[in-house]
Amino acid sequence: MERKWWKEAVVYQIYPRSFKDANGDGIGDIRGIISKLDYLKELGVDVVWLSPVYKSPNDDNGYDISDYREIMDEFGTMEDWEEMLEEMHKHGIKLVMDLVVNHTSDEHPWFVESRKSKDSPYRDYYIWRSGKDGKEPNNWESAFSGSAWEYDETTGEYYLHLFSKKQPDLNWENPKVRQEVYEMMKFWLDKGVDGFRMDVINMISKVPGLPDGEPQEGKKYASGSKYFMNGPRVHEFLQEMNREVLSKYDIMTVGETPGVTPAEGILYTDPDRHELNMVFQFEHVGLDSGSGGKWDIKPWSLADLKKTMTKWQKELEGKGWNSLYLNNHDQPRAVSRFGDDGKYRVESAKMLGTFLHMMQGTPYIYQGEELGMTNVRFPSIEDYRDIETLNMYKERVGEYGEDPQQVLEKIYYKGRDNARTPMQWDDSEHAGFTTGTPWIQVNPNYKEINAKAALEDPNSVFHYYRKLIQLRKKHDIIVYGTYDLILEDDPYIYAYTRTLGDEKLVVITNFSGKTPVFLLPEEITYTTKELLISNYEVSEEEDLREIRLQSWEARVYKIR
Numbered sequence: 300m301e302r303k304w305w306k307e308a309v310v311y312q313i314y315p316r317s318f319k320d321a322n323g324d325g326i327g328d329i330r331g332i333i334s335k336l337d338y339l340k341e342l343g344v345d346v347v348w349l350s351p352v353y354k355s356p357n358d359d360n361g362y363d364i365s366d367y368r369e370i371m372d373e374f375g376t377m378e379d380w381e382e383m384l385e386e387m388h389k390h391g392i393k394l395v396m397d398l399v400v401n402h403t404s405d406e407h408p409w410f411v412e413s414r415k416s417k418d419s420p421y422r423d424y425y426i427w428r429s430g431k432d433g434k435e436p437n438n439w440e441s442a443f444s445g446s447a448w449e450y451d452e453t454t455g456e457y458y459l460h461l462f463s464k465k466q467p468d469l470n471w472e473n474p475k476v477r478q479e480v481y482e483m484m485k486f487w488l489d490k491g492v493d494g495f496r497m498d499v500i501n502m503i504s505k506v507p508g509l510p511d512g513e514p515q516e517g518k519k520y521a522s523g524s525k526y527f528m529n530g531p532r533v534h535e536f537l538q539e540m541n542r543e544v545l546s547k548y549d550i551m552t553v554g555e556t557p558g559v560t561p562a563e564g565i566l567y568t569d570p571d572r573h574e575l576n577m578v579f580q581f582e583h584v585g586l587d588s589g590s591g592g593k594w595d596i597k598p599w600s601l602a603d604l605k606k607t608m609t610k611w612q613k614e615l616e617g618k619g620w621n622s623l624y625l626n627n628h629d630q631p632r633a634v635s636r637f638g639d640d641g642k643y644r645v646e647s648a649k650m651l652g653t654f655l656h657m658m659q660g661t662p663y664i665y666q667g668e669e670l671g672m673t674n675v676r677f678p679s680i681e682d683y684r685d686i687e688t689l690n691m692y693k694e695r696v697g698e699y700g701e702d703p704q705q706v707l708e709k710i711y712y713k714g715r716d717n718a719r720t721p722m723q724w725d726d727s728e729h730a731g732f733t734t735g736t737p738w739i740q741v742n743p744n745y746k747e748i749n750a751k752a753a754l755e756d757p758n759s760v761f762h763y764y765r766k767l768i769q770l771r772k773k774h775d776i777i778v779y780g781t782y783d784l785i786l787e788d789d790p791y792i793y794a795y796t797r798t799l800g801d802e803k804l805v806v807i808t809n810f811s812g813k814t815p816v817f818l819l820p821e822e823i824t825y826t827t828k829e830l831l832i833s834n835y836e837v838s839e840e841e842d843l844r845e846i847r848l849q850s851w852e853a854r855v856y857k858i859r
């Protein structure tokens with residue numbers, strides 16, 4: 300397998316609005332990030348993926364961009380950004396920027412021009428259609444509730460927005476749009492950025508004719524996803540982008556691709572196809588969703604998690620490359636979702652980190668994950684900020700008449716604001732995030748869970764993550780070894796091996812508060828064993844063949 304720096308790297312995601320506020324206006328900013336680079340250096344991460352910092356009216360917190368070449372006022376200036384990049388590089392940290400090019404803001408000059416008239420030179424930068432029988436051009440639902448179409452009076456036509464109505468979709472069929480995007484990418488690459496995370500990049504090609512989707516039970520609008528996810532020209536577009544831009548720089552790329560299967564994952568990431576380095580797949584974070592989508596919440600099972608992760612590990616092996624994540628700014632906190640955020644918060648957060656970082660792929664850490672930050676339960680919908688959550692609440696409670704408390708319970712479990720409460724730096728007011736009033740409240744558990752306390756405690760989640768990252772630098776097998784699931788049917792233990800040459804890792808993780816017994820399969824033999832990491836004290840003498848595990852225990856052995 301070819302060695303690549305981005306395979307050996309660990310990425311840390313910063314959601315700038317919630318990371319660190321330097322000027323007291325309650326909103327995280329670039330100078331705040333600069334002030335925390337020593338912290339990231341100490342953690343040992345190699346790359347920062349920075350969620351959007353471009354000019355934006357913030358309908359979707361920066362994922363609605365009105366100028367791709369300017370910095371959002373609330374976050375600072377271009378000089379601040381340039382200083383941040385320079386400082387990151389001095390700290391040995393690379394910078395991956397978020398590339399949001401499926402859509403722009405409706406306040407982007409292209410769209411402002413586009414909506415003015417049917418023969419505006421920018422009309423075809425977006426997807427305009429006339430209505431059908433006095434209704435929307437098709438029945439697609441927006442990811443943020445309601446129709447994916449918005450009627451515009453000026454010209455009497457509708458524009459497509461797969462997300463909020465302030466996020467009109469760009470028309471990638473138009474070669475001018477593609478050239479604009481490529482030029483903009485070069486603008487940032489020439490400033491020295493080290494790669495891109497590409498927002499919903501598998502949605503840029505829509506099936507011509509934009510056919511109606513299958514109606515959804517109990518819902519006004521249909522899911523059109525099979526007509527806009529992994530569409531007919533997406534690979535052609537990415538190959539063009541690669542030829543014209545990506546191939547000219549030594550960078551890393553990761554595509555956000557909801558709904559991809561491993562077969563499609565290979566198409567995006569097979570190096571011979573010259574598209575992307577890796578993608579974020581969504582199957583494992585969809586295990587607790589029913590057929591009704593994200594808010595149709597059901598319990599996930601360990602058996603399904605094993606199946607899904609193993610499928611991705613094995614199918615991409617030698618063909619593509621995995622990204623590894625349990626958290627990001629769109630997902631609830633992993634320790635609340637897959638672990639135990641009560642009594643075993645620390646143990647289970649470490650276990651989840653072990654489980655993920657020992658797999659094959661590039662691991663991503665989302666801000667606060669390294670502290671074991673948890674979900675939040677705000678008492679009122681007024682306390683929430685996320686457009687997806689607010690629209691969903693309005694639709695369910697307002698239009699469908701659902702019980703507000705039940706809808707809040709869904710938000711407590713899955714809402715994106717779980718990930719967006721401010722980073723907990725210390726136990727002072729507002730967790731040291733701001734001296735002003737934070738744009739969204741801090742999780743009340745900040746007195747106990749915060750970076751200052753974690754740095755001082757050698758047994759903290761932070762120091763455990765630091766060790767996980769260091770191990771990756773020391774042992775090639777963590778990066779390049781092949782993966783095999785063991786104990787497939789065990790209801791509590793997720794265990795697997797990694798193999799490289801005559802070495803093996805045995806990764807043992809207990810996904811429960813119970814104390815099951817781990818039995819090493821007989822075909823795995825060894826003459827020497829070394830414990831690389833564990834989240835409980837382990838005695839050297841212990842026999843790896845049979846271990847009574849403690850609650851949420853994790854261990855990694857290297858054997859020969």
Ligand code: GLC
Nearest residue numbers: 359362399462498499555629
């Ligand atoms: C991606 C982003 C999410 C955003 C959406 C629309 O899924 O991660 O935060 O709301 O795209 O840009």
Ligand code: CA
Nearest residue numbers: 320322326328
């Ligand atoms: Ca600020």
